[in-house]
Amino acid sequence: MSTWTLERVVDELLAAETERRDRGPITDEFPGLDIDLAYRAQDALLQRKLDAGERLIGVKLGLTSRAKQQRMGIDAPLTAWLTDAMALPAGVPAPLDELIHPRVEPEIVFVLGEDLKGPGITAARAMQSVEAVYGGYEIIDSRYTDFRFTLPDVIADNASAGRYGVGPVALAPRDLDLPVEACLVEVDGEIVDTATAAAVQGHPAEALALAANALAARGHGLKAGWTVLTGGITDAVFLHPGSTVSVHFSHLGTVTVTGA
Numbered sequence: 235m236s237t238w239t240l241e242r243v244v245d246e247l248l249a250a251e252t253e254r255r256d257r258g259p260i261t262d263e264f265p266g267l268d269i270d271l272a273y274r275a276q277d278a279l280l281q282r283k284l285d286a287g288e289r290l291i292g293v294k295l296g297l298t299s300r301a302k303q304q305r306m307g308i309d310a311p312l313t314a315w316l317t318d319a320m321a322l323p324a325g326v327p328a329p330l331d332e333l334i335h336p337r338v339e340p341e342i343v344f345v346l347g348e349d350l351k352g353p354g355i356t357a358a359r360a361m362q363s364v365e366a367v368y369g370g371y372e373i374i375d376s377r378y379t380d381f382r383f384t385l386p387d388v389i390a391d392n393a394s395a396g397r398y399g400v401g402p403v404a405l406a407p408r409d410l411d412l413p414v415e416a417c418l419v420e421v422d423g424e425i426v427d428t429a430t431a432a433a434v435q436g437h438p439a440e441a442l443a444l445a446a447n448a449l450a451a452r453g454h455g456l457k458a459g460w461t462v463l464t465g466g467i468t469d470a471v472f473l474h475p476g477s478t479v480s481v482h483f484s485h486l487g488t489v490t491v492t493g494a
């Protein structure tokens with residue numbers, strides 16, 4: 235008989251994170267971890283972090299671009315939570331001694347000026363709730379060995395959340411043609427990838443609408459002031475000690491992170 239419970243899923247993922255050790259996919263041992271249970275585990279994992287003093291500051295989407303879906307072999311987007319402990323201020327090196335096998339990916343980041351709750355949210359309606367658009371990055375750090383997981387595994391693991399940072403430029407949505415906003419990813423000065431924000435669901439506002447509608451189905455809404463990471467635009471690159479990843483956006487400036 236399976237000894238797996240929702241609480242054990244959360245315990246194992248939190249232990250992997252705090253002890254910096256990766257593990258096999260939980261679904262290998264617990265096939266009963268379906269999408270519904272995985273989101274309940276994600277919520278319970280968030281609650282543990284809030285109980286420990288972290289603050290909920292937004293949401294992040296995962297697997298919203300074809301580049302990410304193809305790399306991970308999963309063709310469905312997912313939502314996850316952002317807490318203040320994940321924010322890396324500009325110029326602060328990424329704490330590699332707190333991470334397992336971090337990878338960096340460029341993201342379009344929204345800050346909301348008003349609450350947004352589904353159902354029935356369209357991309358146009360979602361965009362009305364956006365106060366500012368930033369170029370940013372996410373450091374993903376799956377708790378699973380070699381980033382090998384199924385959709386329920388990665389949902390329970392809060393979409394591989396590690397750290398994130400935002401660039402120096404904030405633009406109002408009306409001042410940007412977002413789908414054609416380009417980004418260029420450099421590792422130690424070498425260009426490794428390029429894409430435009432249209433890679434994210436055709437328009438990152440589609441990802442925001444998706445989040446609002448998916449969260450509403452679970453009884454949640456997005457709040458004014460929250461940060462929303464709309465999902466990796468390109469594949470993610472490993473962040474090694476002493477190495478610097480820079481993302482140059484065409485209108486949203488440059489954001490840089492170095493592995494400490």
Ligand code: 0L1
Binds near residue numbers: 295296297306339465
């Ligand atoms: O580890 C992963 O790649 C899953 C999270 C995806 C994050 C993203 O697409 O932004």
Ligand code: MG
Binds near residue numbers: 295296339341463465
């Ligand atoms: Mg991401």
